[in-house]
Amino acid sequence: AQSVAQPEDQVNVAEGNPLTVKCTYSVSGNPYLFWYVQYPNRGLQFLLKYITGDNLVKGSYGFEAEFNKSQTSFHLKKPSALVSDSALYFCAVRPLITGGGNKLTFGTGTQLKVEL
Amino acid sequence: GAVVSQHPSWVICKSGTSVKIECRSLDFQATTMFWYRQFPKQSLMLMATSNEGSKATYEQGVEKDKFLINHASLTLSTLTVTSAHPEDSSFYICSAHRGEGQPQHFGDGTRLSIL
Numbered sequence: 001a002q003s004v005a006q007p008e009d010q011v012n013v014a015e016g017n018p019l020t021v022k023c024t025y026s027v028s029g030n031p032y033l034f035w036y037v038q039y040p041n042r043g044l045q046f047l048l049k050y051i052t053g054d055n056l057v058k059g060s061y062g063f064e065a066e067f068n069k070s071q072t073s074f075h076l077k078k079p080s081a082l083v084s085d086s087a088l089y090f091c092a093v094r095p096l097i098t099g100g101g102n103k104l105t106f107g108t109g110t111q112l113k114v115e116l
Numbered sequence: 117g118a119v120v121s122q123h124p125s126w127v128i129c130k131s132g133t134s135v136k137i138e139c140r141s142l143d144f145q146a147t148t149m150f151w152y153r154q155f156p157k158q159s160l161m162l163m164a165t166s167n168e169g170s171k172a173t174y175e176q177g178v179e180k181d182k183f184l185i186n187h188a189s190l191t192l193s194t195l196t197v198t199s200a201h202p203e204d205s206s207f208y209i210c211s212a213h214r215g216e217g218q219p220q221h222f223g224d225g226t227r228l229s230i231l
Contacts (some may be wrong), residue, residue, distance in 0.1 A: 104220060
């Protein structure tokens with residue numbers, strides 16, 4: 001069975017500083033990996049995905065994530081945080097197998113707080 | 117592109133009533149739709165997977181007679197919470213998936229409050 005760990009419930013960072021939101025995963029075979037962001041009382045917005053190819057994936061709003069197979073990690077990063085980035089971030093995984101049903105397994109979420 | 121519309125966004129109703137939530141993919145055909153439940157400050161819990169024209173697949177512990185799912189077309193799925201009770205109060209979110217390697221696209225959720 002697949003699983004996702006987001007070890008930090010909350011990350012605080014000053015505006016303009018780089019941010020990292022951590023994610024590690026466990027899955028049989030190769031993974032599809034995703035990051036989503038959720039603002040209060042809203043659904044999830046897709047930020048970026050990794051399937052194959054370049055380990056560094058660039059996504060929406062200046063976010064990027066690096067796939068590290070040996071460490072089974074997919075940390076989300078942004079070089080310069082904005083107050084408007086404050087939200088709840090979810091990492092998700094599904095195995096790269098046909099007939100896998102496309103079901104995602106989500107992490108528990110990390111609340112990002114960017115302060116002036 | 118890839119817009120998913122979910123209605124209503126907020127429902128308050130009395131205990132015992134049934135509530136229907138709609139999920140539509142507006143600009144693409146969804147091979148699969150998913151229904152999730154989210155409790156405050158928690159992650160999403162998958163309730164069921166819905167494919168057009170076939171019965172939904174429910175996750176373990178989710179009552180299929182309580183949470184009726186109909187997937188009438190490639191752009192519409194509905195979740196009906198039957199005879200709702202206060203413990204059914206939650207944030208329900210749908211998503212639509214349009215193919216292999218593509219991300220799920222989420223609706224904005226429905227806040228259900230049962231009095």
